[in-house]
Amino acid sequence: MSEHKDFLRTIVEEDLKAGKYKEVVTRFPPEPNGFPHIGHAKSICINFGIAKDYDGHCNLRMDDTNPTTEDTRYVEALKDAVQWLGFEWDDSVRFTSDYFAQIHAYAIELIKMGKAYVDSVDEEQMRELRGTVTEAGKRSKYAQRSVEENLDLFERMKNGEFKDGEHVLRAKIDMGAANMKLRDPLLYRIRHAHHFRAGDTWCIYPMYDFAHCLSDYIEGVSHSICTLEFENNRDIYNWVLDTLGLEAPRPYQHEFARLGINYTVMSKRKLLELVEAGVVSGWDDPRLPTIAGYKRRGYTPESIINFCDGIGIAKANSMVDVAQLEFTIRDDLNTKVARVMCVLDPLKVTITNYDESEDIEASFYPHDVPKEGTRKLPFSKEIYIDRADFSETPEKGYFRLTPTQAVRLKYAYIITFEEAIKDADGNIVEIKAAYHPDSKSGEDTSGIKVKSAIQWVEAKMAKNVEVRVYDRLFKSEAPEGVEDINPDSLKVIKTALIEPAVITDKPDVRFQFEREGYFYADPVDYTDENPVFNKIVGLKESSSKKKKAPQVAPKAEPKKEQIDGEVVAMSESEQALFDKYTVELKLGSMVADILARDEKLSSFYAEALSSLNSPVSIANIVSNDVARELKEKEVNELSFDAKQIAELVKMVDEELISSKIVKQVFEEMVKSGDNPTDIVEAKGLVQISDPAVIAPIIDEIIEKNPDNVEKFRGGNTKLLGFFVGQVLKATGGKANPKMVNELVAKALNA
């Protein structure tokens, strides 16, 4: 677990500490209506990860409440994904459909409580009655049905006496709720459909909002973690469990931001479109962000998990750069995988002065990968190199073979250019070169300096392989649909040549093709006759090698000006108050504004003022600290009163306590409702303003932090705050901060 916990783990820890739950139970609850993608992987990592970190467990639950879209094919894909990532679910796979009977019983209970009713308006009417975001909705006339009638109707719904859409069961909550989700949400609808699991036993199915919270409760889930778009649903979640009076411990819902990655799409709908339109070869197309796609492409589970860990968990909508994903797979494979030579775009090279043949022993791993293993590389007069590794007219900074620049054949000899053979169109079809017999790798005495060592294969022994070079599926960073498809997202190279050992010995399934990237033997199409490799990801290229600098960043716009909206005007009485505050009491206009506009605040202020004539100080504390408390409370709910605030301010005015301590005392007042004077006395919070007491503490701090002293004296004046903070901490906040500031500054500058 990383040092910095995400907010979910923070919540879990607090709950555990408070003894809210005996055990952490989470769940990964996908709907089996599509293939899981990397966004699901994030959720899997969060849910299974948290369970693992806190010795709890995580259920895999198929949220199968909609028989018309779900299929067992998808549950298999979902199970695969979790397993492939290396997580284990508790017990067997759960299904919401397993709880249909219990959920149904809860529905009846709700009806009996008068908290649910059968509604019989059609869809269109229902939409109208729901109102809009700004207007309250109206309840349908059916909401008045008696419990008996509701019970009867609901029973008949269950028995299949009605057609789809004829009736629904609704929770009776509030048609005027500002949260639209709370306007009598649907609990059950009629669906005469075959359920892939429950078969035909049901013709009513619970809605997500009803089934999910109850399923969580039934499974003993403690932390129900979902994505941000369910924030509004949280109120129903709580309503159902609370209204049913389900006993603690019960689950609570927490939301995090779903994953977005640029140059791809993540919604099930868009993914399905691509698959159905045949733009990709299927759900496991290596260009897709599906788990099946990444798996087929050659990504490792570790890399996906590292990626999910790396991006963190928060509540801000975000779009992660694919480069971050690519980093994790390179990083993972770098230390694991054998390096072999494959020439993607072969150019024949004849070594004019070499006539024998030999086998060269070469390590599978570079010096910095602590793994063992070698293979034999055949070498002879005729070899192939990559077309890109020769240039007749090299640009500045080109490191490979040119008419005037020798290059090393990796693990073998250095060669120098002799002649380029061209066809009628002027295309180079062959290079003639000379090798240097004394330059053999490991026993080089030639003294020739080369800038690069390139991959090659021996012509006769090389195996022909198919290489599928994948690039991002979309050309735009935030693709909308098929129109944004990158036409070059797949290049099939049928004529690549690979060193024989890879095919004959099959040392592994994943390789680094030297200087090209990481590749994976396609698990589906690879055969001995037609070996197929998928490009997982290219090697990182330093900018100097990159052909055209894709310099995008068109330097920042000149900082867009922000136009402030208009502030609501004050009413007449508020204005009068404001004037009084600013003119008579000499308050700052901001503070006066806050007070004048808030009736609770202004009357609280007036009351405090009546017991202590210190208008500015009181105004400050009322407009800041008291205002915070009054945000969600009424005056009579406060644990303290205006008189006590006046008392507190008095102590500040008399310099009995420092402004820092005020915060502390105030917190205490909020918590306990005790008198400020008593708090100060009980905790001994009286301000220390004696330099004789403070000075030695400062000396000590200075002595303990020589580095920072040096930095400070070197010009980092921000560090003054650090020292002041340290001194204040050492005195429990009691030292007079103004004095500390002065003394520290003096001491530091001494």
Place this chain on the structure above:
RNA sequence: UGGGGUAUCGCCAAGCGGUAAGGCACUAGUUUUUGGUACUGGUAUUCGGGGGUUCGAAUCCCUCUACCCCAUCCA
């Protein structure tokens, strides 16, 4: 438009009143028979804007702005 959220480097993301973490990307250098890797350095005088409180504010208060979610018998 009512309600619910979110804003910290190009992209993620810590931070919860006392020195603006870290990763990716970028960049300079060292090592290197991969233009890879590894290593070393450089990258936010400032936290969406403006005010206020405080000795001290990314953190507390006020206000404005931008973006996301909610009016499926989807989940």
